[in-house]
Amino acid sequence: MIIVTGAAGFIGSNLVWTLNRRGLTDIVLVDQMDSTEKFKNLQHLQFRNLIAPNDFLASLDSYKSASIVFHQGAITDTTLSDGALMMQQNYDYSKQLLSWCQQDHRRFIYASSAAVYGDGNNGFAIEPQSENPLNIYGFSKLMFDRYVGQQLSHAQIVGLRYFNVYGPQEKHKDRMASVPWHLMNQAHNVSTMRLFEGSEHFQRDFIHVDDVVKVNLFFMDNPSLSGLFNVGTGQARTFAEIGEILQKLMPFASLQTIPFPKDLEGKYQKSTCADLSLLYAVGYHGPWISPEDGMTDYYHHFISHGGYRPVLSA
DSSP states (O other), rough: OEEEEETTTTTHHHHHHHHHHTOOEEEEEOOOOTTTTTGTTTTOOSSOOOOOOHHHTGGGGGGGGOOOEEEEEOOOOOTTOHHHHIIIIIIIIHHHOOOHHTTTTTTEEEEEEGGTTTTTTOOOSSSGGGOOOOOOHHHHHHHHHHHHHTOOOOEEEEEEEEEEEOOOOOOGGGGGGGGHHHHHHHHHHSSEEEEEETTTTTOOOOEEHHHHHHHHHHHHHHHOOEEEEEOOSSSSSHHHHHHHHHHHTTTEEEEEEEOOOOOGSSSSSBBBBOHHHHHTTOOOOOOOOHHHHHHHHHHHHHHHTTSOOOOOOO
């Protein structure tokens, strides 16, 4: 049995979709169905059960046969002002889940975030001097990374610091969805793609969700590997460049600049670029999907399936 938390979310649902493509269906999905859009991420998937996070913790004895947990669940809203809630969900809950895994030597692969690096002025290597989060979300992820680093385990523990992920199944994220999603949506709604002022200077390491899933499954297929790893492409592209790539796919849409939101001032990473030396050192070498190919694939899903994964063929 496989456990996937955050399974109705963006990365979690893509992970389950790919596990299904491998023929794996004995999967328990853990998620809070707090959005009426989330069910659309699950309707074409095969799994054993869907259960809320707190109900799952209360019934762990029912899932003793689980051999591996993909912990993708978290509050990801970087503008959330309730720090106690963020720490409870992203830190305390994760500790309880890890403890359960360690009791019976279950493998544990979890989602961290490049938000731990803050403004990136000290680089993106997995080193203490690089870690300086700008918000409580990044802090909650960093605290759990550090907690994991203090644990001794006889089973695999892998932390993956995701950079700027985009691709199918993120519609429910609303404001926190990727820049490509917002630009495609705007183009088809109002024939205009809006970028923040200064977007020619804002750089991100954009990584397609398929590549993120591949990294997760690489560690699933290599149970002897443990550690903390960055998951990006190692290449940064500006928001303006992404707008230009999408404009070639949607020539009917113009590009427009808008003022930078005041509530994001001081909480916004101006640049991200993954240091992949540790990931490469354990044998993962990609190749990575380029933004040009990734945006084209994503646009196909947007047009053909409303931004969702298609039904799996038999």
